[in-house]
Each structure stands twice: as C-alpha cells, then as structure tokens.
Amino acid sequence: MANAPSLAWPAPAKLNLFLHITGRRADGYHELQTLFQFIDHCDWLDFKPTTKDELKLHSNMGPVVADSDNLILKAAKSLKLHTAYPGGAEIWLDKRLPMGGGLGGGSSDAATTLVALNELWQTGLSKQELMALGLKLGADVPVFINGVAAFAEGVGEKLQAVTVPEPWYLVLVPDVHVSTAEIFQHPELVRDTPKLDQGSLLAGQWHNDCQALVQAKYPQVANALSWLLEYAPSRMTGTGACVFGEFATQQAALEALALKPDNLQGFVAKGLNRSPLELRRVQL
Numbered sequence: 001m002a003n004a005p006s007l008a009w010p011a012p013a014k015l016n017l018f019l020h021i022t023g024r025r026a027d028g029y030h031e032l033q034t035l036f037q038f039i040d041h042c043d044w045l046d047f048k049p050t051t052k053d054e055l056k057l058h059s060n061m062g063p064v065v066a067d068s069d070n071l072i073l074k075a076a077k078s079l080k081l082h083t084a085y086p087g088g089a090e091i092w093l094d095k096r097l098p099m100g101g102g103l104g105g106g107s108s109d110a111a112t113t114l115v116a117l118n119e120l121w122q123t124g125l126s127k128q129e130l131m132a133l134g135l136k137l138g139a140d141v142p143v144f145i146n147g148v149a150a151f152a153e154g155v156g157e158k159l160q161a162v163t164v165p166e167p168w169y170l171v172l173v174p175d176v177h178v179s180t181a182e183i184f185q186h187p188e189l190v191r192d193t194p195k196l197d198q199g200s201l202l203a204g205q206w207h208n209d210c211q212a213l214v215q216a217k218y219p220q221v222a223n224a225l226s227w228l229l230e231y232a233p234s235r236m237t238g239t240g241a242c243v244f245g246e247f248a249t250q251q252a253a254l255e256a257l258a259l260k261p262d263n264l265q266g267f268v269a270k271g272l273n274r275s276p277l278e279l280r281r282v283q284l
C-alpha cells in the first residue's frame with residue numbers, strides 16, 4: 001500500500017511517557033500509574049457496512065495473526081453481539097505500526113473499529129459504553145477510544161485527561177518481540193512502586209518500571225536505548241520493545257534518525273494530546 005494514507009480511519013500509536021507498577025490484583029492483572037500520549041504514526045483502516053451477517057478483514061499484515069485472534073474482528077464481533085446488530089462489515093487494514101512493540105497498535109486497531117462501526121452501523125453507544133466494551137478486549141483499548149492524552153490508574157482504564165508538552169520523538173524499533181504477558185508474569189518485575197498523586201508524578205522524574213527487566217533480557221533493547229541516550233532523554237514504552245527519545249524540533253529528531261545504525265529501524269513522530277482518531281471526529 002502507498003505511503004499516503006489511502007484509508008479513512010486512523011489508529012494511532014501511543015507512548016507510555018512513564019509507567020509505574022504499584023501492585024497486583026487477585027486476578028493477576030497489575031495496578032499501574034501511567035501517562036499516555038499519542039503520536040502521529042498510525043495504522044489505517046476502512047469499513048464498509050454490509051447487510052450480510054458476516055465480518056471480513058482484508059489486510060497487509062500477513063498470516064502473523066489468525067483472524068480468530070485479530071483484535072479488529074474481535075472488536076467488531078463484540079459490538080455486533082452487544083447491540084444485536086444484524087448486519088456485518090468488510091474491513092480493510094493498512095498495518096504500519098510494529099507489533100508487540102509497546103506502541104499499542106493492536107489495541108488502537110480495536111478502538112478505531114469500535115468507534116467507526118458504532119458510527120457506521122448507527123448502534124448509538126456512548127463513548128463510555130464503547131470504553132467499557134473495549135476494556136474487555138485489552139487494558140489499552142479505552143484510552144484509544146477516549147482519544148486524549150491521559151494519566152491512567154487501575155489496569156490503565158481509569159483515565160484523567162492531561163495536557164503535557166508535545167515534543168517530537170525518535171522511536172526506535174529493536175528487532176525483537178517482547179510479550180506483554182511474559183513481562184507481567186516475570187518474578188523479577190518491580191511491582192511495589194509507591195502510589196503518588198498525579199501532580200507529584202507529572203512534576204517528578206519519569207521512568208518505566210518494566211525497562212530494567214526488558215533491557216536485561218533483551219540486549220537489542222539495551223543497545224537501542226544506550227544509542228538513543230547519547231542524543232536525547234529516552235525511555236522504553238509499555239513493556240517494550242520500542243524506545244523513544246524526546247526532541248524539541250522535528251529537525252533535531254530527523255538529524256539523530258539519519259545517524260542511527262543500519263541494523264535499527266526507527267521513525268520520527270509528533271507527540272499529540274488529542275489522537276488523530278479524535279481529531280477526525282471533531283473535524284467531521
């Protein structure tokens with residue numbers, strides 16, 4: 001597919017600007033305090049409602065994810081079941097975000113699917129209802145439906161909108177897949193960071209509690225981060241593997257990108273407090 005978005009609906013990536021793990025619930029899920037911001041680097045989707053009781057996905061993703069596991073089809077199915085919608089949809093995906101990178105691409109695809117089909121099928125769910133449905137698909141789905149940068153608690157679903165600086169980021173994509181479930185199950189994961197109030201967290205030093213463990217397990221992540229730290233304040237997003245450095249200008253981020261070793265993939269993107277999905281809604 002071409003470089004310019006040919007499809008109508010964006011599914012942006014997110015960064016966890018900080019990620020603190022403050023405890024573990026009885027069901028195994030972890031209590032977090034995290035700061036989500038979007039970037040203008042997106043998967044793109046399109047949807048055609050059909051009268052047939054069938055959901056069909058066309059994508060450039062290859063066979064890496066079976067249809068039965070694809071969060072897009074899971075999201076469409078959950079909306080269809082929840083609202084007893086009789087028809088279906090044909091869906092197109094232009095996958096551009098790296099998978100398993102901590103950028104939340106799968107969750108974002110699910111969120112965009114829920115928002116788009118709710119509009120196109122005219123199923124009339126509120127944003128809150130869509131967020132509750134989305135949470136059943138993944139802890140990161142609600143923030144993508146909400147569409148504004150947020151301080152999050154709980155498992156990532158209790159959101160408070162925030163306005164933070166919107167720098168340019170150089171995102172590096174180490175050549176390794178980090179499983180979120182594996183990192184959250186690891187015995188050496190830090191799980192006891194003290195809970196703090198939002199003001200102290202925003203004003204304090206930002207860090208990611210998963211970073212030390214992921215760096216120790218995956219030299220590719222450690223190497224990418226140590227390279228990036230030469231140019232900018234840098235951290236890991238989510239449970240990795242992607243790392244990001246903050247730059248004041250696009251030019252500075254592009255200059256660093258031009259110097260990166262050939263064996264590292266990377267891209268430059270703008271931090272956004274309103275997601276491209278939310279901006280599309282407002283502009284229409």
Ligand SMILES: C[C@](O)(CO)[C@H](O)COP(=O)(O)OP(=O)(O)OC[C@H]1O[C@@H](n2ccc(N)nc2=O)[C@H](O)[C@@H]1O
Pocket residue numbers: 016019028029030031032034102104107137138139140141154155156180181184185238239
């Ligand atoms: C690491 C983050 O990306 C930070 O934004 C998210 O917390 C992960 O969100 P996600 O990928 O949507 O996660 P899910 O698909 O819900 O869960 C994947 C796996 O991660 C673990 N998990 C996830 C979120 C959380 N707060 N605690 C967990 O322990 C669970 O073992 C789960 O089986």
Ligand SMILES: Nc1ncnc2c1ncn2[C@@H]1O[C@H](COP(=O)(O)OP(=O)(O)OP(=O)(O)O)[C@@H](O)[C@H]1O
Pocket residue numbers: 065069070071072098099100101102103104105106107108109110140180238239240241
């Ligand atoms: N549409 C989809 N796009 C990407 N991954 C999907 C999709 N549907 C299902 N998946 C599965 O979800 C896994 C996680 O994908 P995703 O790209 O969201 O990872 P991530 O960026 O690490 O997310 P997070 O930060 O939420 O942990 C993939 O490895 C894949 O098996």
